[in-house]
Amino acid sequence: MITTLPTKLTLAAFLAQPETKPASEFIDGTVTQKPMPGGEHSLLQGELCTTINQVTEPQKLAYAFPELRCTFGGASIVPDVTVFRWDRIPRQPSGRIVNRFKLHPDWTIEFLSPHQSRTKVERNILHCLEHDTQMGWLLDPDDASVRAFLPHQEPILFSDPDAILPVPTWLSSSDANLQLTLATLFGWLNL
Secondary structure (H helix, E strand, O other), X not given: OOEEXXXXXXXXXXXXXXXXXXXXXXXXXXXXEOOOOOHHHHHHHHHHHHHHHHHHXXXXXXXXXXXXXXXXXXXXXXXXXXXXXXXXXXXXOOOOEOOOEOOOOOEEEEEOOOOOOHHHHHHHHHHHHHOOOOEEEEEEOOOOEEEEEOOOOOOEEEOOOOOEOOOOHHHHOOOOOOOOEHHHHHHOOOO
């Protein structure tokens, strides 16, 4: 269940508040709290981050982060998984990663949880695409499907278990080989 706080805040006022658990997000002037992740969500999130990082990290191509707050375009959201190309990961002058990411991800991935509004989750993905994110995925464990979102296009629904899911062009055109099917993705749920 999503809790909407009744008072509208500015982004600066929202960011000055303490973090909540689960995380709260600020978009379109409204604060909403994400639902607490369940077992399916947690398992898919962990496996997906690990799988992406096994392919992209050795080549310093990209890195997948779970539950990372991203503040950009007047919003502050916490996608389930964000993927940043290696050269866009914000760092301190020492080279160490920063704590606050004030930029859009290159790839955003969300999982639809029970009792969660699909519209709210899609709004977060669309906000990312409007600010130069190259691809969004919305995974729906209930019907074992993925909707792929690309800028200026209608979402593409993938429901065939053998369908190879699209990845951003910067990843598909590299030597990295990330090919995931729905069968593989949702097969992770069968430990």
